Amino acid sequence: MPEARHFHEELAELKNKLLVMSSLVEASIQKSIQALEERSPTLAREVFDDDKVIDQMEIEIDECGIRLMALDQPVAVDLRMLFGVLRINNDLERIGDHSVNIAERALRLAEAPFLKQLVDIPRMAAIVQSMVKDVLDGFVQEDPEKARATCKRDDEVDELDDRFIRALLTYMMEKPSVITQAMDLIIISKNLERIGDLATNIAEDVVFIYQAKTIKHHIDKKED
Amino acid sequence: MPEARHFHEELAELKNKLLVMSSLVEASIQKSIQALEERSPTLAREVFDDDKVIDQMEIEIDECGIRLMALDQPVAVDLRMLFGVLRINNDLERIGDHSVNIAERALRLAEAPFLKQLVDIPRMAAIVQSMVKDVLDGFVQEDPEKARATCKRDDEVDELDDRFIRALLTYMMEKPSVITQAMDLIIISKNLERIGDLATNIAEDVVFIYQAKTIKHHIDKKED
Numbered sequence: 001m002p003e004a005r006h007f008h009e010e011l012a013e014l015k016n017k018l019l020v021m022s023s024l025v026e027a028s029i030q031k032s033i034q035a036l037e038e039r040s041p042t043l044a045r046e047v048f049d050d051d052k053v054i055d056q057m058e059i060e061i062d063e064c065g066i067r068l069m070a071l072d073q074p075v076a077v078d079l080r081m082l083f084g085v086l087r088i089n090n091d092l093e094r095i096g097d098h099s100v101n102i103a104e105r106a107l108r109l110a111e112a113p114f115l116k117q118l119v120d121i122p123r124m125a126a127i128v129q130s131m132v133k134d135v136l137d138g139f140v141q142e143d144p145e146k147a148r149a150t151c152k153r154d155d156e157v158d159e160l161d162d163r164f165i166r167a168l169l170t171y172m173m174e175k176p177s178v179i180t181q182a183m184d185l186i187i188i189s190k191n192l193e194r195i196g197d198l199a200t201n202i203a204e205d206v207v208f209i210y211q212a213k214t215i216k217h218h219i220d221k222k223e224d
Numbered sequence: 225m226p227e228a229r230h231f232h233e234e235l236a237e238l239k240n241k242l243l244v245m246s247s248l249v250e251a252s253i254q255k256s257i258q259a260l261e262e263r264s265p266t267l268a269r270e271v272f273d274d275d276k277v278i279d280q281m282e283i284e285i286d287e288c289g290i291r292l293m294a295l296d297q298p299v300a301v302d303l304r305m306l307f308g309v310l311r312i313n314n315d316l317e318r319i320g321d322h323s324v325n326i327a328e329r330a331l332r333l334a335e336a337p338f339l340k341q342l343v344d345i346p347r348m349a350a351i352v353q354s355m356v357k358d359v360l361d362g363f364v365q366e367d368p369e370k371a372r373a374t375c376k377r378d379d380e381v382d383e384l385d386d387r388f389i390r391a392l393l394t395y396m397m398e399k400p401s402v403i404t405q406a407m408d409l410i411i412i413s414k415n416l417e418r419i420g421d422l423a424t425n426i427a428e429d430v431v432f433i434y435q436a437k438t439i440k441h442h443i444d445k446k447e448d
Contacts, residue, residue, distance in 0.1 A: 066303075066304075066307065069293075069303060069307070070299050070300060070303050073297040075294050075297065076294060079293060080290075083293070087314075090311075169404055172403050173400045173401070174400075176396065176397045179393055179396050179403075180393055183389075183393060190414070
């Protein structure tokens with residue numbers, strides 16, 4: 001059995017680290033979209049730098065969590081929490097990578113003529129940002145229903161992504177000279193769509209932590 | 225301490241399940257590319273069906289692993305193995321999702337005029353398939369070096385993907401009527417590139433399991 005005080009202190013610290021990590025990741029999405037909107041290479045490069053910090057934090061949280069698991073051998077709810085924290089950690093790091101992908105395209109687009117279709121991106125970005133924020137709030141507030149509600153908004157993101165790409169394809173056919181920039185916008189849209197998927201993964205982790213249920217792949221199955 | 229016989233039997237069974245899962249995932253990549261090459265909607269639909277089985281296996285392996293972790297409270301090398309198996313499990317499931325994405329595009333392309341650029345896809349697919357196979361072999365043969373060698377081939381995949389997309393962009397500009405199909409090929413290429421990334425993640429897990437090292441983000445750091 002875990003030595004209660006020690007273990008729970010360490011776990012609380014680990015959760016705090018995860019929240020710092022999630023603020024960094026949320027900021028990285030925000031900054032990558034701002035780099036795109038403001039055509040700012042400086043902001044885009046900040047996203048690359050911030051991602052190094054995010055990567056380092058992921059390793060730290062991973063190592064802490066694995067050490068805690070090995071030393072304190074938690075069971076039941078504590079084990080689920082620890083396990084869930086490590087999964088959320090991995091998903092947050094992947095979201096950071098998508099911000100980097102977006103910033104890379106923003107950097108290229110800052111040099112190219114402005115494409116009006118860009119205005120649809122911030123709307124999609126706002127939804128995925130709120131999804132990431134809400135699943136983390138659900139985690140902090142021990143409110144799995146709040147996290148679960150996020151999954152529904154993922155359908156909206158998928159639909160926006162589909163519509164955006166279809167519109168851009170039509171535009172590319174009419175005006176082949178914009179193909180390169182349009183492709184960059186499509187890749188950005190796809191990255192936002194992936195962030196939505198990862199927010200959904202995190203929601204599943206939050207439900208797993210607090211309700212001991214697996215809701216992956218829409219199979220609502222009791223865990224233990 | 226884990227009750228040795230029981231725990232190691234269960235762990236062996238879990239590893240076997242993971243190998244079955246990896247065969248299914250390898251087959252799903254293969255089948256999605258074959259669906260593309262042979263313009264076969266039937267094969268594409270098989271990929272969708274197979275993915276349901278893969279999703280179900282992921283849940284089973286996850287549940288088994290978490291239960292084993294809770295009941296037997298393994299430490300050190302056993303804990304690392306169990307933890308590593310669960311990570312590989314998640315990554316394999318994600319690879320399965322990419323096969324589905326490829327099959328979806330293959331289904332659409334089967335209805336559209338043939339695009340000669342398609343011939344570059346199987347080459348890239350062959351590399352990522354061998355990457356997935358080799359990391360799993362590295363896992364089975366307890367050979368982290370074999371798994372680690374895989375990471376290098378990921379650079380080749382990234383380069384092929386870049387070159388392929390650049391060539392297609394040029395082609396789209398010359399011939400806007402093919403934009404929709406060309407875009408499908410680009411999305412397929414991107415999905416293969418992501419499979420390469422996930423194979424690299426698995427390689428990192430194999431190194432973690434057998435060498436207790438974190439090699440993520442190219443930081444070569446001893447774990448304990």
